[in-house]
Amino acid sequence: xxxxxxxxxxxxxxxxxxxxxxxxxVLSLLFGALLGELLTHxxxxxxxxxxxxxxxxxxxxxxxxxxxxxxxxxxxxxxKLIERGGGVDGFISYIQTKQxxxxxxxxxxxxxxxxxxxxxxESSITSLIAGAVSRPLCDKNGVSREKLALVxxxxxxxxxxxxxxxxxxxxxxxxxxxxxxxxxxxxxxxxLLVESILFNFYSIITVIFIFLVVWFxxxxxxxxxxxxKPFKGLDERYKKSSPLLMVLPITILx
Numbered sequence: 001x002x003x004x005x006x007x008x009x010x011x012x013x014x015x016x017x018x019x020x021x022x023x024x025x026v027l028s029l030l031f032g033a034l035l036g037e038l039l040t041h042x043x044x045x046x047x048x049x050x051x052x053x054x055x056x057x058x059x060x061x062x063x064x065x066x067x068x069x070x071x072x073x074x075x076x077x078x079x080k081l082i083e084r085g086g087g088v089d090g091f092i093s094y095i096q097t098k099q100x101x102x103x104x105x106x107x108x109x110x111x112x113x114x115x116x117x118x119x120x121x122e123s124s125i126t127s128l129i130a131g132a133v134s135r136p137l138c139d140k141n142g143v144s145r146e147k148l149a150l151v152x153x154x155x156x157x158x159x160x161x162x163x164x165x166x167x168x169x170x171x172x173x174x175x176x177x178x179x180x181x182x183x184x185x186x187x188x189x190x191x192l193l194v195e196s197i198l199f200n201f202y203s204i205i206t207v208i209f210i211f212l213v214v215w216f217x218x219x220x221x222x223x224x225x226x227x228x229k230p231f232k233g234l235d236e237r238y239k240k241s242s243p244l245l246m247v248l249p250i251t252i253l254x
Contacts, residue, residue, distance in 0.1 A: 011035050068124075075125055078249060079132045087246030092136055094243040108137040109151050109214040116155025117207070120163045126156035129250055144226035147219075154210040158203035164193060172196075 015032035019025050037048035037055075060066050082088060102111055112134035119126045130152045138148045160168045176196075177189045185192070212218065 007039055011039070071122075072124060072128070075128055079128060082246050082249055083132070085245055087243075087249070088133070088136055091133070091243040091246045092140070102137070103141065105141045105143050105217055106214065108134055108141045108143055109148065111137060112148055112151045113155055113211060113214050116152055117159050120159045121166055123156040123160045123168070126160065127152045130155070133246065133250070139228065142228045144223065144228045146223055146226045150220070150223070151210055151214060154206050158206045161200055161203050162197055162207070164197070169193065 011032055014035070015028050018031060019028035022028060033055075034048060034052055037052045038045065041047040041051055102108065112130045115130040115133060116126055119129055131148060134148060134152075135145070138145070157168075160166055161172075163169075164172060173189055173193050176185070176192050179185045180187065180189060180192075213220065
């Protein structure tokens with residue numbers, strides 16, 4: 001394997017810096033991928049661009065990548081359909097009239113937290129659903145999108161790794177079984193997976209910490225300076241919509 005020295009560290013750092021400055025993760029990753037191709041093709045721009053396109057196409061030869069992309073697109077389409085069909089407005093209207101405890105800063109984030117804990121099918125899907133459901137309520141109660149993103153992200157992956165009845169569990173079990181077959185460790189794969197959950201300190205601490213952030217409305221670092229998005233109000237056509245227009249599709253999806 002060719003050694004690129006300090007460039008192996010500089011490129012990832014540059015990607016992070018560009019992402020922070022531009023706030024555009026996709027553009028930053030594309031730029032980083034192009035830099036990597038330039039580095040491996042002797043700084044020839046034509047060869048680098050060609051190789052980058054070939055690599056993108058080659059990704060779709062992996063079945064799990066194609067399935068993941070299609071799954072994310074379908075979930076996004078369902079969420080958009082729920083929003084356009086009045087499901088989200090109907091749900092918020094229901095909370096305002098029937099569940100007023102959730103119609104607050106703490107309540108809106110607590111809803112995102114609960115959804116992140118309950119929906120553990122897949123980390124990306126968990127974030128999508130929790131964010132889409134809680135976003136309008138957070139906007140209404142002056143909670144910044146940044147804080148909502150923190151709650152969604154910090155419950156999705158940690159919970160999925162603590163409750164391994166999903167793709168995370170299958171991956172971890174596969175790694176453990178590979179280690180057993182290679183003679184690195186010994187024992188029953190399933191038992192070792194269950195026992196390892198207690199040592200998943202990052203996930204356990206993160207889930208507890210985020211609950212404290214939500215309950216006590218803690219602002220971390222410069223998060224307190226973020227400006228909440230203005231609430232556009234509910235669409236008058238959907239104020240009387242049933243909350244089931246949102247709850248039912250998401251329940252079936254899960």
